[in-house]
Structure formats: C-alpha cells, structure tokens
Amino acid sequence: xxxxxxxxQLEALGNPTxxxxxxxxxxxxxxxxxxxxxxxxxGIAASTLSHHLHRLILTGLVTQERQVTTLICRANYPAMSTxxxxxxxxxxxxxxxxxxxxxxxx
Amino acid sequence: xxxxxxxxQLEALGNPTxxxxxxxxxxxxxxxxxxxxxxxxxGIAASTLSHHLHRLILTGLVTQERQVTTLICRANYPAMSTxxxxxxxxxxxxxxxxxxxxxxxx
DNA sequence: ACTATATTTCGAATATTGTCGAAATATCTC
DNA sequence: GAGATATTTCGACAATATTCGAAATATAGT
Numbered sequence: 001x002x003x004x005x006x007x008x009q010l011e012a013l014g015n016p017t018x019x020x021x022x023x024x025x026x027x028x029x030x031x032x033x034x035x036x037x038x039x040x041x042x043g044i045a046a047s048t049l050s051h052h053l054h055r056l057i058l059t060g061l062v063t064q065e066r067q068v069t070t071l072i073c074r075a076n077y078p079a080m081s082t083x084x085x086x087x088x089x090x091x092x093x094x095x096x097x098x099x100x101x102x103x104x105x106x
Numbered sequence: 107x108x109x110x111x112x113x114x115q116l117e118a119l120g121n122p123t124x125x126x127x128x129x130x131x132x133x134x135x136x137x138x139x140x141x142x143x144x145x146x147x148x149g150i151a152a153s154t155l156s157h158h159l160h161r162l163i164l165t166g167l168v169t170q171e172r173q174v175t176t177l178i179c180r181a182n183y184p185a186m187s188t189x190x191x192x193x194x195x196x197x198x199x200x201x202x203x204x205x206x207x208x209x210x211x212x
Numbered sequence: 213a214c215t216a217t218a219t220t221t222c223g224a225a226t227a228t229t230g231t232c233g234a235a236a237t238a239t240c241t242c
Numbered sequence: 243g244a245g246a247t248a249t250t251t252c253g254a255c256a257a258t259a260t261t262c263g264a265a266a267t268a269t270a271g272t
Contacts, residue, residue, distance in 0.1 A: 011120030016113040026196045090132045
C-alpha cells in the first residue's frame with residue numbers, strides 16, 4: 001500500500017454519496033446489494049450511482065458479481081482492512097495512539 | 107461522528123499532497139513541524155501548502171500552535187482515532203473482518 | 213518606526229468532480 | 243429475434259478543487 005493508492009481510496013470514500021453507498025454495502029454484509037436496490041435506498045439517478053460505483057470499483061473498495069440480470073455489489077473487506085492498516089501504521093509510527101483497542105469507537 | 111463529518115475528513119486525506127502533509131506530521135510526532143519545514147520537505151508553493159493546511163485544520167485533523175515567529179503544525183491523533191473507529195465500526199457491523207488485530211498491516 | 217522572517221490571503225487559470233437525462237448495452241424470457 | 247428489465251455509457255453543465263505568484267499580514271528584534 002503506497003501513499004498514492006491510499007489517497008485514491010480515501011478520496012473515493014471522501015464523498016458523501018459514495019460513503020453512503022459504501023456503508024450500505026458494508027451493512028449488507030456478504031450477501032451484497034443489487035445496484036437497483038442501492039439506487040432506491042439512496043435516491044439518486046441510476047447513472048450517477050453507476051458513476052460512483054465505478055469509482056469505488058476502480059479503487060478496489062467494491063466488487064461486483066452478475067446474478068442473472070442484476071449486478072450484486074459487495075464491499076471488499078480486505079481492501080478496507082489494508083487501508084485502515086495504512087492509517088493506523090502512519091498514526092502509530094512515532095506516537096502511541098489507541099486505535100485498535102476499542103478507544104476509537106467514541 | 108456522523109457520515110458527513112467522516113466524508114469530509116476522508117476527503118481531506120484523499121488528496122496526495124494533503125496525505126503527504128498529514129503523514130509528515132504524524133511521523134514528526136508530538137513535536138510537530140513548522141509550516142516552512144513542511145514546505146521544504148514537500149516542495150510546493152507556500153500558498154498551496156497553506157491552503158491544504160487550512161483544509162486539514164478545518165476538518166480537525168491538524169492543529170497549529172504559534173512558537174515565536176513560526177507556526178508549528180501537529181497531527182490531531184484523537185481525530186484520526188475517531189475516524190478510523192468509524193471505518194472499523196462500519197466495516198465490522200455485519201461482517202467479521204480483522205482490522206484491529208494486526209492482520210491489517212499487509 | 214524600520215527591517216527581517218514566516219505565513220496567509222487574494223486573484224486567476226486550469227482541471228476535476230458531481231449530477232442529470234437520454235440513449236446504448238447486456239441479459240434473460242417467450 | 244422481439245420484448246422486458248437492469249445497468250452503463252455519453253454528452254453536457256454547474257460547481258468545486260488545485261495550483262501558482264504577488265501582495266498583505268503577523269511577530270520579533272534593532
């Protein structure tokens with residue numbers, strides 16, 4: 001994980017609409033969510049959602065799988081883990097900060 | 107930590123220049139770094155750096171403290187902890203993913 | 213008050229993003 | 243292959259971001 005890649009993923013998550021999309025996918029768990037479902041849930045134009053999904057997919061944060069006529073989207077947990085790991089590493093290089101011990105949930 | 111706030115902080119970190127700045131500050135630890143030092147280290151116009159610093163400060167990720175004629179910048183660790191906590195919470199609501207156990211550093 | 217140093221604000225140019233509707237594509241069913 | 247449903251691509255527009263140099267501001271020392 002280099003800094004460029006991290007910045008791209010952070011930028012991808014740093015848009016309210018995309019973060020909403022990503023959160024919905026995370027909450028959906030392993031089952032994932034069809035694009036159409038996401039659209040109804042979030043209430044934006046299908047083309048706009050498609051655009052955002054594309055960006056999330058490009059950065060590796062989301063994956064898609066065809067299921068008959070619908071596309072199922074899923075959060076890519078390992079990617080998120082790596083990104084969070086990058087942040088935590090940066091954060092804890094020289095300073096002791098409690099991130100991984102439950103202090104962070106505040 | 108609401109989703110809007112999280113998105114703003116992620117967006118702030120989601121720019122290569124700002125992430126570089128933030129990383130330098132994190133690495134500098136509690137001592138922090140003067141603006142001028144950051145500028146030399148990163149090699150951008152002072153005005154550009156000032157602009158990015160302002161954005162990082164607005165989101166609460168960075169703090170500044172005057173020291174004679176120079177301004178010392180510091181990473182705000184608690185803010186980072188909260189943000190990482192938000193991501194981890196979202197990530198682990200319905201799916202077991204190892205973020206806080208050392209698996210994430212890959 | 214004047215000078216020197218450090219940083220920010222201003223103004224402007226270019227690039228990127230977010231959004232939409234309409235049209236195109238893909239996949240199944242009949 | 244015609245029709246139905248789901249999703250993406252295209253074209254466009256307004257809004258925002260990134261970057262710079264020049265000028266303005268703040269702080270300390272003489």
